[in-house]
Amino acid sequence: MNDLPILQGIRVIELAGGIAGPAAGLQLSEAGADVIRIEPPGGAPDSEAVLFSVLNRGKRRLALDLDSPAGRASLARLLDHSDVLLHDLGPAQALAHGLDDVALSRNYPRLIVSAIGGWPARHPLANAPARETLVLARLGLLDEQPGHRDGPIFVRMPFANWLAAWFCAIGIMARLIARRRDGRGGVAHTSLAQAALAPMSMHWSRAQQPTPAFARGLSKSTPIPLHRCLDGVWVHVHYSPDKAPWMAEALAAMGPAAVAAENATYPPSHVAPNFGANKAIMATRPARDWVEHFWAHDVAAQVAAPFGAIYASTQARVNGYVLALDDPRRGTVLQPGPAYTGAPPPRVRGPLQGLEEVAPATPRARLQAAPVAPAGDAALPPLAGVKVLDLGAYLAGPFATMLLADLGAEVIKVEPPDGDAMRRLERVFAGTQRGKLGVTLKLGEPGAEPALAALVRWADVVHHNIRLPAARKLGVDHAALSAIKPSLVFCHISAYGPAGEQKDWPGFDQLMQAACGWETACGGAGNPPMWLRFGVGDYFAALSSVFAVLLALYRQSEDGQGQMVSASLLGATLPTVAEAVMLADGSVTPIAALDAAQTGVSPDHRLYRCLDGWLAVAALDACEAQALAALAGAPGQREAWFAARRREQALTLLSAARVPAEPALERQGEAFHDDPGHAAAGLHARYRHAVYGELEQVGAFWDFGDLPLTLDRAPPALGQHSRQVWKLLGLDAAQVAALEQQGLSSTLQPSNGHP
Incomplete structure (x- = not known):
């Protein structure tokens, strides 16, 4: 296998501040790209900050005055020899600097340009300041966050910036893959607004014929199982802890009447039927005792830790999610490491470098213009021709494969005949499934093996988030599937990472927020912890896994070899803690604190x-x-x-x-779908669903200019495409009938005039 970094030979010019642009540049740098960061003379205004030192580690830093002819000429020479320009200029700013899309395409036909604005270029607010709080306020997302008071809540975690960084890096990788096919560059833009809307894909949708479950959605008032223990420490428990021995014994001792009385003091919880009783019982023991008991009995739980305490986690360190670097200002510090694994793995290039005053030499030849495409050729989506088998469930796995479908890949989703576990939350489920062909297959049964093998032989990529012990029992681990097709790119998302004591433990987004300190930070000074409702850990993990898959496909196009890549909820959430680092004495550098009123x-x-x-x-x-x-x-x-x-x-x-x-707009779930500005910017998607009729959802997460996205296939109903897929894979009628007779597969039966 080629051990050279995957993006070696790719040069990136980074002209961006804040979080999103530099974080995207960091991902490209640690995948092997030569990233040259452009700063004003004297350096960026925030260059002393901890966050700056993490996001810009290992990059080359170059001082250029872009308001001067000499500075603009130096930048032009760099772009002559570069593959990617990553910037955060609004359309008007870009035009004023001669860096608008039209000029760049004319002058550098093979250059890939990725801009991260506050809003998409076609949105009425495209030139508004790219400030996350303002974007969330205008979208109405501050009103979607539960808090300790009524009204919109200030969201302390800059989740849209971190999501936008991944969308940017993925867009660039998709364009690099397309450039190998088409021979030309082009745009791969995203924005804070598009990134912020990613988690809302599970909430903001509208159906012509909603079922009661779809119409109900998932209310922000649903109680979250964060429980205060005897020692005053809070523990987040995901799903019901009722079968853990201590909890079962305590519930039995309370008796049905007392349990019902405790439960009646809280709204119903879809994750814990005895929420109120659980809360009362949790208060009888210290937090550490509870989490160790839960872990011993396969109950997902985590202490709501102080911000930055995760740096001391053995699990994080053994997976490389935490690393030690010699910071030039702070000595040896612990800071976030790479969020994913692959072959070769991402490589940290060292700490923050000094600012250079002279542009580096450019040994590469000038990139040549792309060949002119034949007249009438239809532009293809970036990932046209890529085939993906989705075996995942819940959020992180399916959202990742939905993004691959958006980018043009053909995706087949496999779920058991009784449905994905998330189908009971219909709106949430639909928000991660568009663009896929849906097939049912009962994995792990001998009779299903030929159908599974046919699916694997068809696929270029297999992606899932099934816990690996279960995956091995079902025959869908990397060893089993790569034996069927050695060239396969296999991607797995775990909760805590592929190594260490917790590698096979259950875990969910909420627990990573708790472990990384965000629940404490989002609660506000002196308040109980607060879960960030946007499910960010799932989305970070999904996006980091897509980036890893695209790197593997990029390498595969060179050597034809398959590989396993992995991501995790913990690994993908931990980079967001980069506002702070842990010093040699074990202390954590301070961060700006949210006030008690959560304003x-x-x-x-x-x-x-x-x-x-x-x-x-x-x-x-x-x-x-x-x-x-x-x-x-x-x-x-x-x-x-x-x-x-x-x-x-x-x-x-x-x-x-x-x-x-x-304005901090409120109650925007319906209004979002009626906003003409959002429609003009491509933020809406609409298609006909087999059950719901006309279905409206969150739309495009990127703008690729001349390359289309694929946003025209509704989420599949259960078994909707089973027979179509089996025919595609070459199974004959007798084989399909045998699958259905044995209860190993099923197909949607149209009714009530639905298609």
Whole structure:
């Protein structure tokens, strides 16, 4: 096998600040690309920050004054010899710098350009400041987060930035794959808004003929099983702990009447039928005793840890999710490592480098223009021709394969005849399944083996998140499937990583939020921990797995060899802790704390309540902060200033003073689908579903310009395409009949006029 880094020879120019752009550049760098980061003379304004030192480790840093002719000429020379430009300029800014898509395509036909804006280029807000809080406020997502008070809640975790970084890196990889096919570059844009909407795919959808379960959705008021223990420490338990011996004994001792009385004090929970009784019982023992007992009995649970404590985790270290680096300012520190594994594995290139004043030599020849495509040739999606077998369930696995389908891959989803475990949450299930052909097959049964083998021989990629001991019993582990097809790219998502004591343990998004300290951080000063409702760990894991798959496919196009890649909930969530590092003495560097009212992290970056609603302010540079102070007074006076005004009046005054602000919209689930600006930007998708009729969902997560996405196939009903798939794979009528007679497969029977 080729041991050279997969992206060796690829040069990336990074012109971006904040989190999303640098985090995407870091992924490309550690996959082998030569990343040259462009900063202003004297360095970036945040170059002293811990987060900057992590996100920009190992990259080359170059000072260029892009407002000067010499600086622009140096950048042009670099682009002549580069494969990718990654930037965070809005369309107007890009045009002013001569870096708009039209100019770049004309001057550098093989260059791949990925912009991360606040909003898509075709959105009315495309040139608004790319500030996450403002994007979430305008979308209405701050109102989707439960809190310790009514109204929109400031979301402390910058999840949209971290998701956007993965979308950017994936878009670039998809374009690199397409460039090998088509011989030309092009755009691979994404935005904070598109990234923020990814988790809403499980909530914001609308059906012409919804079933009661689809219409009900998953309310933000559903109680989350975060329980305070005897020692005051909180534990997050996922699914019912009732069968764990201590809990079972305590429930029996309480008796049915007392259990019912405790349960009645809380709304019903879809994950824990005895939520109230569980909470009362958890208060009788220390947290560590509970989690060790739960772990011993296969119950998924995690302490809601302080922010950054995860760096001391043996499980994180053994998987390389935490690494030690010699920080030039802080000495030896522990910080996040790579989030996925592959062959060869991602390689950390060392700590933050110094800022260079002279552009590096460019030994590569200038990239040549692409051949002109024959007239009339239809543009293909980036992953056209790639075949993916999806054996996953819940969220992380299926969302990953849905993204591959969006990018043009043909995806077959396999689920048992009685359905994926998430089908009971119909809207959540549908939000991870579009673009797939749905087939039912009871894995692990001898009679199903020929059908499984046919599926594997058809596929280029197999992807799932079944726990590996169960996968081996079912015959869908890497060893079993690569024996059928050695060239297979096999991707597995686990909870805690492929190595260590916890490698086969159950785990869910909520537990990774707890372990990494985000539940504590999102609760606000002095408050109980709070789960971030957006299921971010599942989406981080899905995206990191897609990046790993695309790297493997890129390498496979060179050597024809298959490989196993892996991602995990823990590995993908841990990079978001990069705001802090652990010092040699075991202490963790401080982060900006969310206030007790859950309104924000400073007077300049927070939510304010007006006479008729909330708005968000993000005055993040010195000039903006000064303008806010001149308009609304000192920090102690501002709440009164906002409270005395209607929201539109306050926003008009803030805009005139050049203070970035947006309304914190509420109850946007329905309004989202009716917004013409969102429609113009491609944020809507619509197709006909076999059960729901017309189905509307969150739309495109990328803009590839001349290359289309594939957003025209509704999520499959149970068994909808079984016979179609078996015919595609060459199974004859007798084989299909045998599968159905043995209860190993089933097919949708149309009824009530549904297609």
